[in-house]
Amino acid sequence: MKRLSAFNVVSLTLGFSFLYLPIVLLILYSFNAGRSVAVWGGWSTKWYGSVFENDQLLDAAWVTLQVGVLSASVATVLGTLAALALARYGRFRGRTLFSAMVYAPLVMPEVITGLSLLLLFVAVNLDRGFWTIVLSHITFTMCFVAVVVQSRLASFDRSVEEAAMDLGCTPFVTFFRITLPIILPAVISGWMLAFTLSLDDLVIASFTTGPGATTLPMKIYSDVRLGVKPEINAVCSLMVGVVTIAVVIASIMTKRQEVERERAERAALAGR
Amino acid sequence: MFARGNQRWIVTAIPYAWMLVFFLVPFLIVLKISFSSTEIAQPPYSPTFDLINDVWVDTLEKLQALQFDNYKRLFTDSIYVESYLSSLWIAGTSTLMMLFLAYPIAYGMARAPKSIRPTLVMMVILPFWTSFLIRIYAWISILSEEGLLNSLLVSLGIIDEPMQILSTNTAVYIGILYSYLPFMVLPLYSALEKMDDSLIEAAKDLGCTQFQAFWRVTFPLSIPGVIAGCFLVFIPAVGEFVIPDLLGGSETLMIGKTMWEEFFNNRDWPAASAVAVALLIVLMIPIVIFQSNEARQQEMR
Amino acid sequence: MSAKTLGPVRRKFAPWDDPSSKPLIEIRQVTKNFGSFTAVDDVSLNIYEREFFALLGPSGCGKTTLMRMLAGFEEPSAGQIIIGGQDMAGIPPHKRPVNMMFQSYALFPHMNVEKNIAFGLEMDKLPKGEIAARVQEMLKLVKLEQFAHRKPHQLSGGQRQRVALARAIAKRPKVLLLDEPLGALDKKLREETQFELLDLQMQLGMTFVIVTHDQDEAMTMADRIAVMDKGQFVQISPPAELYEHPQTKYVADFIGDINLLEGRVTKNERGRITLDSDVTGGVIDVHADSSAGAGDKAWFALRPEKAAISLLPPNDPQTNCAHGTVWDIGYVGDISVYHVRLDQGGSMRASIANTSRVVERPITWEDKVYLTWTPDSGVVLTK
Numbered sequence: 001m002k003r004l005s006a007f008n009v010v011s012l013t014l015g016f017s018f019l020y021l022p023i024v025l026l027i028l029y030s031f032n033a034g035r036s037v038a039v040w041g042g043w044s045t046k047w048y049g050s051v052f053e054n055d056q057l058l059d060a061a062w063v064t065l066q067v068g069v070l071s072a073s074v075a076t077v078l079g080t081l082a083a084l085a086l087a088r089y090g091r092f093r094g095r096t097l098f099s100a101m102v103y104a105p106l107v108m109p110e111v112i113t114g115l116s117l118l119l120l121f122v123a124v125n126l127d128r129g130f131w132t133i134v135l136s137h138i139t140f141t142m143c144f145v146a147v148v149v150q151s152r153l154a155s156f157d158r159s160v161e162e163a164a165m166d167l168g169c170t171p172f173v174t175f176f177r178i179t180l181p182i183i184l185p186a187v188i189s190g191w192m193l194a195f196t197l198s199l200d201d202l203v204i205a206s207f208t209t210g211p212g213a214t215t216l217p218m219k220i221y222s223d224v225r226l227g228v229k230p231e232i233n234a235v236c237s238l239m240v241g242v243v244t245i246a247v248v249i250a251s252i253m254t255k256r257q258e259v260e261r262e263r264a265e266r267a268a269l270a271g272r
Numbered sequence: 273m274f275a276r277g278n279q280r281w282i283v284t285a286i287p288y289a290w291m292l293v294f295f296l297v298p299f300l301i302v303l304k305i306s307f308s309s310t311e312i313a314q315p316p317y318s319p320t321f322d323l324i325n326d327v328w329v330d331t332l333e334k335l336q337a338l339q340f341d342n343y344k345r346l347f348t349d350s351i352y353v354e355s356y357l358s359s360l361w362i363a364g365t366s367t368l369m370m371l372f373l374a375y376p377i378a379y380g381m382a383r384a385p386k387s388i389r390p391t392l393v394m395m396v397i398l399p400f401w402t403s404f405l406i407r408i409y410a411w412i413s414i415l416s417e418e419g420l421l422n423s424l425l426v427s428l429g430i431i432d433e434p435m436q437i438l439s440t441n442t443a444v445y446i447g448i449l450y451s452y453l454p455f456m457v458l459p460l461y462s463a464l465e466k467m468d469d470s471l472i473e474a475a476k477d478l479g480c481t482q483f484q485a486f487w488r489v490t491f492p493l494s495i496p497g498v499i500a501g502c503f504l505v506f507i508p509a510v511g512e513f514v515i516p517d518l519l520g521g522s523e524t525l526m527i528g529k530t531m532w533e534e535f536f537n538n539r540d541w542p543a544a545s546a547v548a549v550a551l552l553i554v555l556m557i558p559i560v561i562f563q564s565n566e567a568r569q570q571e572m573r
Numbered sequence: 574m575s576a577k578t579l580g581p582v583r584r585k586f587a588p589w590d591d592p593s594s595k596p597l598i599e600i601r602q603v604t605k606n607f608g609s610f611t612a613v614d615d616v617s618l619n620i621y622e623r624e625f626f627a628l629l630g631p632s633g634c635g636k637t638t639l640m641r642m643l644a645g646f647e648e649p650s651a652g653q654i655i656i657g658g659q660d661m662a663g664i665p666p667h668k669r670p671v672n673m674m675f676q677s678y679a680l681f682p683h684m685n686v687e688k689n690i691a692f693g694l695e696m697d698k699l700p701k702g703e704i705a706a707r708v709q710e711m712l713k714l715v716k717l718e719q720f721a722h723r724k725p726h727q728l729s730g731g732q733r734q735r736v737a738l739a740r741a742i743a744k745r746p747k748v749l750l751l752d753e754p755l756g757a758l759d760k761k762l763r764e765e766t767q768f769e770l771l772d773l774q775m776q777l778g779m780t781f782v783i784v785t786h787d788q789d790e791a792m793t794m795a796d797r798i799a800v801m802d803k804g805q806f807v808q809i810s811p812p813a814e815l816y817e818h819p820q821t822k823y824v825a826d827f828i829g830d831i832n833l834l835e836g837r838v839t840k841n842e843r844g845r846i847t848l849d850s851d852v853t854g855g856v857i858d859v860h861a862d863s864s865a866g867a868g869d870k871a872w873f874a875l876r877p878e879k880a881a882i883s884l885l886p887p888n889d890p891q892t893n894c895a896h897g898t899v900w901d902i903g904y905v906g907d908i909s910v911y912h913v914r915l916d917q918g919g920s921m922r923a924s925i926a927n928t929s930r931v932v933e934r935p936i937t938w939e940d941k942v943y944l945t946w947t948p949d950s951g952v953v954l955t956k
Binding site: 005007008009011012014016018019020022023026029036039078079081082084085089092094098101102104105107108109110111112116117119120123135136138139146161171172197199200204206207213219220221224225230232233234240241244247251255257262267 | 290380
């Protein structure tokens with residue numbers, strides 16, 4: 001194994017400090033007893049207390065969570081179907097338009113997506129609020145699901161599906177017994193990606209919301225515009241904490257699976 | 273697999289229909305409204321052109337009556353032209369700066385021992401999973417006049433008075449560099465990581481110095497990653513709204529922000545639509561190049 | 574013929590020579606086009622029950638496409654495929670009486686060995702008890718009893734290969750299709766497995782159709798081999814016939830090593846053919862059947878092991894003899910191959926079995942040598 005050169009160590013250290021320092025400072029200052037963002041006034045958890053007394057914040061968080069779960073779930077189904085169509089059905093009429101529509105939202109500026117969806121809801125006279133946010137989030141997150149699932153489908157051996165059919169499985173049953181279990185990890189990470197994107201979104205939700213439906217990013221945004229408050233630091237730290245724990249657990253689980261798999265493979269090779 | 277018949281049709285039709293209704297149709301509506309004139313009503317525009325009813329009735333006449341005013345304004349009102357140019361400029365320069373910032377990081381990751389590489393990748397992705405808004409917000413408290421950076425610089429005696437960093441274009445650059453760093457690092461890393469170490473050894477064996485080996489072997493082979501990374505940073509940066517809005521000042525003109533203000537502050541929906549259409553036209557070129565580049569990469573694999 | 578008493582010894586199995594036997598698989602003038610590319614070009618073939626049939630050819634010759642049409646993954650563009658008297662047109666893979674062993678094995682990664690083998694039986698909705706019994710039988714057959722609960726990735730390459738085989742034969746199909754079944758194994762294991770497959774086929778009395786690009790594999794196992802090139806059959810023969818009586822230069826060259834000496838036929842009488850050859854500078858006298866008539870251009874095909882090499886001239890150096898210089902010697906262990914540059918400009922190879930343990934050979938580089946052969950050691954080819 002090679003050792004890292006000094007240059008590489010320095011660039012990695014600087015790079016990762018740039019990435020992590022702001023977040024670390026944010027979390028640190030959420031425990032600041034003083035109101036200032038620069039002057040350290042001693043340790044305190046009072047801002048966390050006031051977050052849990054702030055009904056507006058809690059409501060917004062609840063709305064965000066509901067939007068996230070609902071839209072990620074529907075987006076996962078639609079995205080998986082789209083991925084199947086793109087990865088498995090070769091050429092069909094209108095495929096070019098379809099794949100363009102699936103890929104375009106990945107690079108489309110959010111302001112445009114948000115504006116165009118709002119204008120659609122106005123045109124068909126749909127009451128704006130919770131459900132319009134859900135519809136919009138489904139639309140833009142399903143594309144990310146489709147990309148994740150499609151890349152998994154592309155890398156898996158078609159002959160596994162053919163083997164199932166050869167052994168007497170109908171195409172429909174093959175999907176549920178063979179294809180889905182194999183691509184399940186990709187489907188799950190697609191869901192997680194869709195969920196996080198939905199939790200994150202400020203721009204599209206701002207365009208498509210109506211009275212009564214405020215998501216957490218919208219609430220944070222309007223508070224931030226009024227100035228930095230330690231309470232917001234606390235909310236943000238909580239969100240960072242939840243996401244970090246989820247991602248770390250997920251990656252430890254995959255890592256453990258991989259390690260076990262590698263060990264089994266080595267044992268199999270040795271004991272041949 | 274749903275190999276034949278109905279099942280196959282349904283699998284395609286459901287997402288297809290969804291995307292038509294929620295992606296293509298809204299888009300056509302934007303296009304239509306961009307040709308309408310402003311009204312102080314709800315909705316705040318009067319369509320000159322009713323798509324559903326009389327598309328086929330004297331279309332020509334209607335076309336002549338189309339309001340190109342919104343588009344004329346894009347060229348005559350200097351705020352739009354300046355926003356476009358300044359968006360492209362800011363996105364372009366920050367993409368270049370990003371390349372210099374991200375390359376050493378990606379290179380260091382690719383050279384790192386194999387066992388810790390997945391951890392490094394995860395560390396690059398992790399901030400991406402946390403909210404964009406939060407990451408921008410974190411910089412506000414660092415960059416503001418009474419913020420951490422200024423206090424640090426003053427206490428170290430590097431500057432006497434706090435500098436104005438927040439609400440300037442500098443802050444916008446920092447914000448873009450920070451938020452989009454993973455988009456540049458990851459494609460570079462995946463291009464560098466799959467490179468065979470023996471290529472470098474062969475180059476050195478044939479008489480290259482360390483730097484020559486990098487410049488004549490490593491770098492050319494990483495160009496697909498460079499291209500992918502640049503597009504992944506440039507395209508969303510052009511249409512960025514949150515960064516210029518929260519970190520930039522009144523002097524910061526970016527098209528996403530201009531559109532937002534047109535829409536929410538001035539309630540001028542037709543103008544906002546025209547700005548959106550024009551923005552998309554501007555972005556179309558890099559998007560098409562990026563797509564065809566990706567397609568080529570896919571085929572080569 | 575009883576396989577059990579005789580073991581893997583094949584006695585006179587040639588239903589293709591018997592006009593009264595009924596084929597199990599009939600391929601009738603089948604063509605398959607992919608766009609403008611013709612993968613399989615108007616081929617016809619009968620395969621009989623209990624036959625071990627090999628489709629042999631270089632990659633891209635259409636052999637895999639032909640097999641995939643038997644399995645039902647591709648539909649012929651033209652022609653008919655009949656299996657067990659039933660026309661297969663429009664019948665999807667899951668309703669065909671054939672099973673396939675895939676080149677990649679295509680084991681279901683999320684199921685253990687037992688579940689993989691049981692899969693096809695479950696699809697047939699067999700009773701649970703019968704499935705369990707059949708799985709046990711299969712595990713025993715492929716000697717994987719103690720691995721029943723392992724997942725595919727916990728198995729070695731050879732074990733995976735056996736699971737794939739067990740899974741494919743568990744349903745007792747009329748025909749087992751094997752797509753490069755040994756391609757992923759290393760040389761030693763491949764040779765062992767060849768004989769295991771042969772044993773198994775005899776024991777089960779099943780019809781095997783194998784696709785391979787490895788001529789040794791096809792020669793070792795198959796009752797008959799179809800050599801394919803550019804979507805067509807070049808020759809369909811039992812292995813020995815393919816080797817000793819190739820019908821074209823392509824087959825002669827593809828199977829084993831061969832010397833092709835160009836000449837002109839001067840006489841062809843009741844199996845005695847005489848050629849004048851510029852390559853040897855003399856006459857070639859052959860006992861063989863050929864359609865070549867006097868005056869035709871033809872090639873004399875001679876396997877290197879059938880040429881004798883000597884420092885001394887034969888009695889008649891004008892007939893069945895070539896003279897030249899040893900250019901190169903390839904020592905392979907069991908044999909040595911002598912590359913000889915002929916005086917007339919061509920070249921020939923002769924291989925000599927190394928029967929004694931001597932490092933120094935009497936014939937060495939730069940020696941002037943005579944290559945000779947008997948009239949019944951080669952064949953005459955016209956195309």
